[in-house]
Amino acid sequence: MKTTSVMIVGVGGQGSLLASKLLGRLLVDCGYDVKVSEVHGMSQRGGSVVTYVRFGEKVYSPIVTEGEADVIIAFEKLEAARYSSFLKKDGTIIANTQSIDPMPVIIGAAEYPEGVLSELTDKGLSVEALDALALAEQAGSSKAVNIVLMGRAAKYFGIPYEKWISAIENTVKPKFVEMNIKAFDLGYNS
Amino acid sequence: MKKLMIGNEAVAAGLHDGGLSVVSSYPGTPSTEITEFLAVYDDIHSEWAPNEKVAAEVAFGASLAGARSACAMKHVGLNVAADPLFTLSYTGVNGGMVICVADDPGMHSSQNEQDSRHYAIASKIPMLEPSDSAEAYSFAKSAFELSEKYDTPVLLRMCTRIAHSQSIVETGEKQPAVLKDYVKEPSKYIMMPGNAIKRHPVVEKRIADLTELAENCDYNTVELNSDEIGIITSGCSYLYVKEALGDTVSILKIGMPHPLPVKLIKDFAKKVKKLYVIEELDPIIETHVKSLGIDVVGKELFSILGEFSQQTIRKAFGMSAPDSVSADSPIPARPPMMCAGCPHRGIFYTLAKKKITVLGDIGCYTLGAVPPLNALDSTLCMGASVSGLHGFNLAQGESAEGKSVAVIGDSTFMHSGMTGLVNIAYNATNSTVIILDNSITGMTGHQQNPTTGFNIKGDPAAKVDLEALCKALGINHVRVVDPYDLKACEEAVMEELKVAEPSVIISRRPCVLLKSVKHSAPLKVEKDKCKSCKRCMGLGCPAISFKGGKAKIDSTLCVGCSVCKQLCAFDAII
Incomplete structure (x- = not known):
């Protein structure tokens, strides 16, 4: 089978590390060869962060390059646009509509491109936009944005629903399991 | 046990299972997690030293005393530890000693892009370089035997992509930590001129012996698939070559970048019509291959700068890049910055x-x-x-x-x-x-x-x-x-x-991200009082933005540090 490439992109501090941890474990449990690549350190201080997840029968490269991603899970709108060139022609971007201003926008040196998602759709990319922050708050915590987005992306992985739920149970702290499953369901059914 | 591990966790597991007793390190991206994962084990003494020189010397002392020891640092940390490194090469070891060093091609979190392999060559110490977490585990584990057999510290080279990429590791048996006898041996361990002069030929003999080993060892492997193209590569470059070219080319994968083999390379070169060396950063392997009188393509095609990817390889071999689409709107950069409330x-x-x-x-x-x-x-x-x-x-x-x-x-x-x-x-x-x-x-x-x-x-x-x-x-x-x-x-x-x-x-004032730090209630801007002077914007606080002609504070980010409040001349921030 061919290797599937996924990117999780967002802003340092948004919880993408938990999402990639959950996905990595789940894919190993499903018997795939898996590579997950992330960069720690300076870029995490409010900077743009990207995690690559690749799985298949045998995976070599831990990173994804332009035009290779089957799915991009974007925690923030601007980051969805920043990495859109990494998407395959027939790939899909799952984009949280939340926007977080980067420093050049904050200090007025640049403008936030508000309509950038529809620009991508106009160019023929498949973009599934959702307000994951609102759904996370509905589930009980604004911190569950990551799990809402995983719920929405789940159908692209061909993995049964039950396996996702047990992966959540095995990854998050016991007291947060119920809330996270609710968040996953809200994304899954959105 | 089969588990997804970042390379650094695999190094820690390998060192532990190889019988490690003492590890001393100074943190530095991308090496930090090696020691953090080792600190989880109760059967190892782990510590943060004040710097890498101290860490390497602690590992030396533990080795001298007969224990298997290690230290870990980033590439520039090895500059700090270079002083003990060069003479450790002369003294050799009692208990096995592994020096883990993590390079940062692409400078994700570093001030330069130096190539640690130069240190292996200069200090005449063998170096191992894994390509994924499974190799990180097995190389780290076997490094102790190599160290003790050849009476030398061993450098284990990681790079950002190997250190911070997770791949599957199947861990094996743990070797018991053994404390070898300590015997006073001044001629080996007191490096004053009279003794050191006698140790230098030992170092030269050792590197010759290790070159023999390099000709035929599990670290260096050959995949013969084609008599047209042959590629000598190592570390993460190997992964990109396999990703881009699969089984269409022959590959000599170097897992021990110092000392490099001679006969193995000559034999491999003879089996292919065209030979390439693909390595990130400096032309270490390429220079060696050329010194053997072999015609090879290297840095003229593969840059000395930054990281590679499968796309680097595809481009070099004339393969087309996959189609891609991007937005026309300019995308503002999102550089890292000091956190809201950073002291x-x-x-x-x-x-x-x-x-x-x-x-x-x-x-x-x-x-x-x-x-x-x-x-x-x-x-x-x-x-x-x-x-x-x-x-x-x-x-x-x-x-x-x-x-x-x-x-x-x-x-x-x-x-x-x-x-x-x-x-x-x-x-x-x-x-x-x-x-x-x-x-x-x-x-x-x-x-x-x-x-x-x-x-x-x-x-x-x-x-x-x-x-x-x-x-x-x-x-x-x-x-x-x-x-x-x-x-x-x-x-x-x-x-x-x-x-x-x-x-x-x-x-x-403690870092605002520390769990022990209690945050104050978030502040807010009273719109009527804000005169749009933008003085608060001069702080570069990610919680403050300028929306609709007025300053606005993001209550999810603000920790109530009050620095902006002290700046506001109109008492608009409360």
Whole structure:
């Protein structure tokens, strides 16, 4: 089978590390060869962060390059646009509509491109936009944005629903399991 | 057990299962997690040392005593540990010793892009280089046997993509940690000229023996698939070659980049029509291959700069890139920045406001350099702020002494700032050093250090008294300031700059990301009172933005530090 490439992109501090941890474990449990690549350190201080997840029968490269991603899970709108060139022609971007201003926008040196998602759709990319922050708050915590987005992306992985739920149970702290499953369901059914 | 591990966790598991007893390290991206994962094991003594030289010497002492030992550091950390490294090559080891060094091609979190393989060559110490977590585990584990068999420390080279990529590892049996006998052996361990002269030929013989090993060992492997194209590669470059070219080319994969084999390379070269070397950073393998008189394509096709990817390989071999689409709107950059409520911000605001020359250092506070604060003038290496300031003031004289400072974090001050401060006191410039004491090693992800009062396990430990230390080093003017108090910051900076002797300001407040730090209620802007002067925007706080002609504070990010409130002339921030 061919290797599937996924990117999780967002802003340092948004919880993408938990999402990639959950996905990595789940894919190993499903018997795939898996590579997950992330960069720690300076870029995490409010900077743009990207995690690559690749799985298949045998995976070599831990990173994804332009035009290779089957799915991009974007925690923030601007980051969805920043990495859109990494998407395959027939790939899909799952984009949280939340926007977080980067420093050049904050200090007025640049403008936030508000309509950038529809620009991508106009160019023929498949973009599934959702307000994951609102759904996370509905589930009980604004911190569950990551799990809402995983719920929405789940159908692209061909993995049964039950396996996702047990992966959540095995990854998050016991007291947060119920809330996270609710968040996953809200994304899954959105 | 089969588990997904980052390369650094796999190195830790491999060292542990290889019978490690003592590890001493200084944190540095991308090497930090090796020691953090080792600290989880109760059957190993693990510690954060004040710097990499100390760490390597602790590992030496443990090895001398008969234990298997290790240390871990980033590439520039090996510069600090280079002094023991070169002579460790002469002494060799008693218990096996592994020095883990992590390079950072692409400089994700580093000040340069140096290639650690030069150190292996220069110090005549063997080096291993894994391509994924499974190899990281097995190479780390077997490195101890290599070390003891050949009586040498072993360098284990990681790079960012291997260190921070997770792949599947199947761990094996743990070898028991053994304490070998310690026998006094002056001719081997006392490196004064009479003894060292006799050790040098031993080193040369050892590298010849290791070259023999390199000809036929599990670290270097050959995949013969084609008689047209042959590729010699190593580390993550191997992964990109396999991804892009699969089984269409022949590959000599080098897992031991020093010493490199001779016969193995000559034989491989004979089996293919065209030979390439694909390696990130410097042409180490390429230079070796060319020295054997073999025609090879290398750096003319594969850059010396930055990281590679499968796309680098595809492009070089004339394969087309997959189609891709991007937005037409300009996408603003999202550079890293100091967090909302970062205690460094108050000091940097003050220094920028007063147009003071600031010699910076390595840590989160390097971010004081970015807009809108633009507060730094230089960043060189750990400790260089303090010693550099002394030189700057010597050259510029009295006029500079009153308007220049050094800024250095608590951990970096312990690492290599103290010696620079001694020099300021001893050789007497009226320099002012600001220690940004946020009670943790911040940038690498919150490691304890000798100023925090806790050790690597989080247990209470001896705590350096920075005020007493600075005084003991010869500084009479030492004062502490709260960086959340802008008025106090300005007073402290301006007064200490005026003092006609060396001085130290300790800017003390714990990192806002520490779990022990309680946040105040978020502040907000009273729209009616905001006069749109944008003074608060000059702080570069990610919680403050300018929306609809007025300042706005993001309540999810604001920790209520009140620095912006102190700036507002219209009492609009409450």
